Amino acid sequence: MEFQVPSLNLLIVLPVLIVTGWGMLLMLAEFFIPEEKKSWAPWLTMLGLVLALIQTIGLWGYNGGTFTPKGGAPMVVVDNFATFLNIIFLLTGILTVLISIHYLRRTGLDRPEYYMLLLFSVSGMMLMGMANDLILVFLALELLSIPLYILSGFAWPRPDSEESAMKYFLLGAFSSSIFVFGIALTYGSTGTTSLPLVLERISDAGMLGLVATAMLIVGFAFKVAAAPFHMWTPDVYEGAPTTVTAFMSVGAKVGGFAAMLRVFVAALPQLGEAWVPAVAGVATLTLIVGNVVAIVQPNIKRMLAYSSIAHAGYIMIAVAASVNSPDGVSAALFYMLAYLFTNLGAFAVVIALEHKQGEGVMLDDYKGLGKRRPWLALAMAYFMLSLTGVPPTGGFSGKFYVFRAAIEADLLWLAIVGVITSVISGYYYLRVVYLMYMYDGEGEVVANRALVWTVGLTALATLVLGLLPGPWFDMARDAALQTVQMVAGG
Amino acid sequence: MPEVTIDWYVALSVILFSIGALGVLLRRNAIILFMSIEMMLNAANLAFVAFARHLGDLDGQVLVFFVITVAAAEVAVGLVLIVTIFRTKKSINIDEIHLMKG
Numbered sequence: 001m002e003f004q005v006p007s008l009n010l011l012i013v014l015p016v017l018i019v020t021g022w023g024m025l026l027m028l029a030e031f032f033i034p035e036e037k038k039s040w041a042p043w044l045t046m047l048g049l050v051l052a053l054i055q056t057i058g059l060w061g062y063n064g065g066t067f068t069p070k071g072g073a074p075m076v077v078v079d080n081f082a083t084f085l086n087i088i089f090l091l092t093g094i095l096t097v098l099i100s101i102h103y104l105r106r107t108g109l110d111r112p113e114y115y116m117l118l119l120f121s122v123s124g125m126m127l128m129g130m131a132n133d134l135i136l137v138f139l140a141l142e143l144l145s146i147p148l149y150i151l152s153g154f155a156w157p158r159p160d161s162e163e164s165a166m167k168y169f170l171l172g173a174f175s176s177s178i179f180v181f182g183i184a185l186t187y188g189s190t191g192t193t194s195l196p197l198v199l200e201r202i203s204d205a206g207m208l209g210l211v212a213t214a215m216l217i218v219g220f221a222f223k224v225a226a227a228p229f230h231m232w233t234p235d236v237y238e239g240a241p242t243t244v245t246a247f248m249s250v251g252a253k254v255g256g257f258a259a260m261l262r263v264f265v266a267a268l269p270q271l272g273e274a275w276v277p278a279v280a281g282v283a284t285l286t287l288i289v290g291n292v293v294a295i296v297q298p299n300i301k302r303m304l305a306y307s308s309i310a311h312a313g314y315i316m317i318a319v320a321a322s323v324n325s326p327d328g329v330s331a332a333l334f335y336m337l338a339y340l341f342t343n344l345g346a347f348a349v350v351i352a353l354e355h356k357q358g359e360g361v362m363l364d365d366y367k368g369l370g371k372r373r374p375w376l377a378l379a380m381a382y383f384m385l386s387l388t389g390v391p392p393t394g395g396f397s398g399k400f401y402v403f404r405a406a407i408e409a410d411l412l413w414l415a416i417v418g419v420i421t422s423v424i425s426g427y428y429y430l431r432v433v434y435l436m437y438m439y440d441g442e443g444e445v446v447a448n449r450a451l452v453w454t455v456g457l458t459a460l461a462t463l464v465l466g467l468l469p470g471p472w473f474d475m476a477r478d479a480a481l482q483t484v485q486m487v488a489g490g
Numbered sequence: 491m492p493e494v495t496i497d498w499y500v501a502l503s504v505i506l507f508s509i510g511a512l513g514v515l516l517r518r519n520a521i522i523l524f525m526s527i528e529m530m531l532n533a534a535n536l537a538f539v540a541f542a543r544h545l546g547d548l549d550g551q552v553l554v555f556f557v558i559t560v561a562a563a564e565v566a567v568g569l570v571l572i573v574t575i576f577r578t579k580k581s582i583n584i585d586e587i588h589l590m591k592g
Contacts, residue, residue: 149571150570153571163587170524174530177527181507
């Protein structure tokens with residue numbers, strides 16, 4: 001029997017290899033680094049992420065795939081869509097390391113495993129955007145999630161962290177089993193799990209294909225925390241260490257959307273008539289639930305959890321619009337880029353106020369921040385404006401492109417829902433600003449240099465995306481167009 | 491005696507999947523929830539194998555190995571989390587584990 005080695009192009013998966021390999025190397029190196037030099041772990045992690053980022057930026061404009069089985073389509077593809085998302089994931093990783101260093105030390109969680117798990121999770125996220133085969137989507141989803149289950153329970157034996165980890169784990173595993181069953185049904189109805197081949201055959205799949213699509217939607221909706229599958233989010237976000245919350249509110253969500261866009265827009269556009277109304281419905285519900293329930297939250301982590309649910313709704317508007325509008329995918333990509341900076345920036349401020357673990361996270365702790373820490377308060381106010389969607393912020397540009405794509409795709413009602421819920425969201429975001437400037441209060445603020453840098457950089461990036469969104473949106477547009485061409489061409 | 495066709499297998503896997511899903515939604519013991527999740531994954535495995543046999547294609551059987559491997563990794567992490575929470579709370583009933591509300 002002849003055995004053929006499939007053609008490999010390792011160069012294009014090099015960023016993922018660097019991140020995973022770096023994680024493993026750090027695991028080994030941990031044995032040899034003396035105790036007093038353990039504080040190197042975050043900086044070594046950062047080095048690995050920066051190397052991968054440089055390599056990823058070098059792949060901009062590259063189009064290709066690898067791990068091609070005989071007579072099939074590549075399982076891993078690198079196009080601008082994947083590269084754009086990989087840049088988002090690596091930036092998320094780098095910023096998370098920056099906000100983690102001091103936080104972990106003062107909360108007594110400074111164990112090197114934290115950074116390794118972070119690296120593994122980032123590699124899973126990167127594969128989510130590159131996966132061109134449903135089974136690889138599943139593997140990437142698990143590679144993303146399993147380290148996150150452990151990370152959310154990282155503050156054990158604190159009961160709320162343990163509870164958060166268990167809830168996340170049980171619901172995450174539940175949703176992945178629904179997702180796998182969806183893959184099984186897709187396989188049964190089309191005879192393949194490769195996305196380009198699914199694209200060719202799904203129109204003949206009939207009922208089974210529709211059921212499979214529905215299960216895939218449920219699986220993704222759990223991952224991105226869309227209503228009515230969002231029940232785990234507030235508890236998990238509140239209980240997990242705040243740095244982990246920051247990481248998963250951006251990374252896990254964008255990872256879910258990465259695979260969702262590739263699967264639904266590139267492989268299942270023929271079923272658009274069936275899934276666009278479903279996704280639009282989920283988006284509406286998500287926007288209403290997220291924005292309305294956020295109003296009554298006294299805890300800022302919980303408020304930001306509901307806010308992240310709401311933002312999943314805005315990105316889902318773009319997903320629903322992407323079948324009929326050429327700008328849907330690029331609007332989603334741009335929105336996620338803006339969301340990355342805004343949300344991580346807001347979380348960096350939350351971490352600065354959380355002087356002890358679990359303390360200083362109530363909204364009342366923000367009273368008087370404008371007097372105590374004028375610059376930090378200004379940045380927080382700016383992030384809150386960006387999350388609301390007030391110009392000139394990245395959040396405004398993102399919402400503008402999303403709503404424009406929705407109108408182009410004849411989903412005017414969905415854009416109207418989005419605008420109305422944005423107005424509602426102003427109530428709870430601006431309340432933070434109000435508390436910071438209109439009251440007096442005291443409380444410790446721990447702002448070390450890495451944290452201040454993170455806040456400054458994210459605020460600057462949000463400002464740039466707000467003032468000059470054009471070039472970045474063009475980049476997102478390059479990224480989006482190529483996906484569709486790439487997959488359609490096999 | 492009727493011939494056992496693909497439909498039988500798919501029906502069985504759908505039944506197993508539904509029992510698993512109902513178990514997750516109705517039971518309150520974390521270990522039993524976890525077993526129900528495993529049952530859902532195995533229902534998917536059965537569907538994969540049955541479809542692979544029906545289509546005369548080996549891919550489905552290979553996919554089962556991936557699912558089994560991932561399930562094993564999930565078991566490792568999941569049991570650790572359940573054991574840790576049992577040590578602090580002396581209970582794995584998920585109704586008794588709710589500190590956070592809102």
